[in-house]
Every structure is written in C-alpha cells, then in structure tokens.
Amino acid sequence: MHQDVVLIEKEALSLPLDQRALLVERLFQSLGREDELITQRWSEEAEKRLDAYYAGKVSAVDGPSFVASLRRELA
Known part of the structure; x- marks a missing residue:
C-alpha cells in the first residue's frame, strides 16, 4: 500500500x-x-425494520447506548 x-x-x-x-x-x-439497486435494497430493509418496530417485534435502542455497547464489543 x-x-x-x-x-x-x-x-x-x-x-x-x-x-x-x-x-x-x-x-x-x-x-x-451510486447504485440504484443498493439504494432500493437499503430502503426496503429500512421499511422492514420500521415495520418490525411498529409491530413490537424489535425494540429501539438510543444512539449513545448502542455506540457504548458497540465499543464494549470491539474493545
């Protein structure tokens, strides 16, 4: 490199x-x-996740808590 x-x-x-x-x-x-297919797939995934949230299948985690847990995992 x-x-x-x-x-x-x-x-x-x-x-x-x-x-x-x-x-x-x-x-x-x-x-x-900027591939339209990638953008479309991410949009579909976001909709799927939002639908799961509204249906009570997943819970939300605030940003700072998520970042803190990610840092713990990567440490």
Whole structure:
C-alpha cells in the first residue's frame, strides 16, 4: 500500500465514529457509483425494520447506548 494511503487510513481511523461514517459516505459518493439497486435494497430493509418496530417485534435502542455497547464489543 502506498505510504500516503497508510497515513490517511491511520488518520481516518482516529476520527470519531460519526466523522468516519461521513467520510465513508463521501468517499463512496466520490466513486460515482451510486447504485440504484443498493439504494432500493437499503430502503426496503429500512421499511422492514420500521415495520418490525411498529409491530413490537424489535425494540429501539438510543444512539449513545448502542455506540457504548458497540465499543464494549470491539474493545
């Protein structure tokens, strides 16, 4: 891997989670490959999850609690 890429990767990984997610989204968009099928599938998945929530099949978890549990898992 080129040294510049290694440095950028190291810096990106040190960003807070929300900033890394934004960076990933922007990099993906920069590829110019916003695939309609992917967008459609994510939309369908979001609808399915929302329907499950409304039906009482799953419960909601607030963002800070989820991030805290994710950090515990990854530690």
